[in-house]
Amino acid sequence: MEIAEVEIYKLFLLVLVRFSGLMVTAPVLGSNSIPMRARVGLAALTALVVTPTLPQLGFEIPDDPLGFGSMAIGEFLIGLIIGFVVSLVFAAIQVGGQIIDMQSGFALMNVFNPALETQFPIFGFFLFIIAVLVLLVTGGHRLLLWALFQTYEHVEIGGFVAQPQLLWEAATWGREMFIDGLMIAAPVGTAMLLAYLVMGLIGRVVPQIHLFVVGFPITIGMALFLTALTLGVFVAIFDGMLFRAFEKVETLVYGLG
Helix, strand or coil, X not given: CCHHHHHHHHHHHHHHHHHHHHHHHCCCCCCCCCCHHHHHHHHXXXXXXXHHHCCCCCCCCCCCHHHHHHHHHHHHHHHHHHHHHHHHHHHHHHHHHHHHHHHHCCCCCEEEECCCCEEEEHHHHHHHHHHHHHHHHCCHHHHXXXXXXXXXXXXCCCCCCCCHHHHHHHHHCCHHHHXXXXXXXXXXXXXXXXXXXXXXXXXXXXXXXXXXXXXXXHHHHHXXXXXXXXXXXXXXXXXXXXXXXXXXXXXXXXXHC
């Protein structure tokens, strides 16, 4: 086997590792409901397409396992971090759904989400499905692959630099997850708070009414109606969250090289 062919194979493996990192944490693409063979096949196919388009490296990829392994770890972390940043958007949706469920009385009932292999509240699961559909319809999953492909313009093979300040800033982006969750739950949560206030006043005026029996149907019905009424607001908020997430990905790409 010629030296050039060996370099191509090693380059392909490193590209494959970078895309494999994305397949671990990225929403939809890294879903556990997608078979492992399909995810590996998508990563391999993408790496097969991307590898010939990369410029020639100004150095030789090391042959020793330690040197090659350290480069592979850096490549894997690039895809892993980018997928993690975008997955925070869906974590915010789960937070918002849990707030709505606590306010409406559905907090005692959870459903299993096969995409994340975790228990989801009813409204959280519903909003998660809507978000996944919006992501697929708008081509967000393709944007993820394209964003990772663009990383090669700023972070070449083996060019990963772990900057503690940048990585710490990426970790602090997790706090925005709770702010976005509150924004998602705000329309329904505010209405439910007013409903509880009104029912409390009614209970004080007419103590013969059993609010524990009457309250649950009222709050559940209001939550369903308001959630359906504010779906357009949720989609707009989700679109803004995705836009900010890809802006953060761009910040990471410029900072990791």
